[in-house]
Amino acid sequence: MLWHSPCSADHARGEVRRRAPSHARGIVTFDFPHLLNLGALICAAASAVVLLWYLIRRPPLNRSTRVWLFAGLGPLPIAAAMAGNVSNLEVTKKREFCGSCHVMVPYTDDVKNPESPGLAAKHSKNKWFGDESCYTCHADYGMFGLVVTKIGGMHHVWDYYTDDWDAPGHRPPKLYKPYNNASCTQCHASSGPREPLEHKVHKAGIESGAVGCGKVGCHGPPHRVREHAVVPEKVEGAKL
């Protein structure tokens, strides 16, 4: 009951519209990743046209051909790659993206369910970050934060493709390391005039991480997926 008030949903909607970030849908009608995506595709296509023209027509490699080839091998694909990276990185934060691996689908389904009482579901309804709620709460997870440097984040992908998650009785996904309370406190100061007694009692534990905010008995369980503890059969089109 930190920020909750009965009318918060409607009220928040009005609020958010005015200070909407680029990814809030329906406000800026064309959305940024899609535009970038389109731009990247156009650059890639232009580059491919130049390269194919060279390969098929085989013009002499004179100065103007070189300039064309340079454009087709340098600026155009670089622009495509950079716009593509930004757009792809945006997409990897989306809930649907997390759900593209069927192991994650019970979690994404749970937060989609308006009836779900889970903490994650409650955090997935607002327009500010609801769309990216998984990533927001699991940010240090940073799977694609910076692909090349955070190779460690590829752990999930590796686990996904090297393990048969459909095998009967396979264990459900579990955290690699205890959940970091700092993810919660980045948004919730957790202290203040209405600070509940529990927070005061467990202050040291919360700060050290010994008491997890998302644990049962505190604000957990965050995900109401235990009925899916054994991952159900493959969800159509979910894999890859």
Next chain:
Amino acid sequence: MSESTSEGGVTRAKVAEHVSETVEKRARWACYLSLVALGFIGWSLISQKPLPVIFAMTIGQLLGTLSLLLFLGSIALDVRARYKIKRTDLMPSSLPPSKQKD
């Protein structure tokens, strides 16, 4: 190749031909590599799913970078060779002996 009758001229023409063949071959390879890279990038843009995205951001970028380097390298090779040929025009004796024999 108007000077192909002169002894040094034959050598230079051959060298020049060899160089331009190499350069063209490398430029073509750069194009092939880049097309593959663009394929990966395009795939990730059309289907923004884990695997395409990973491929685009790793193999795609690697191949794309290599293709540009290959192309720039081949142009550098060409420029250097032309410069050398021009210089040997002024100083024919400076061509390596083995090549002068051809």
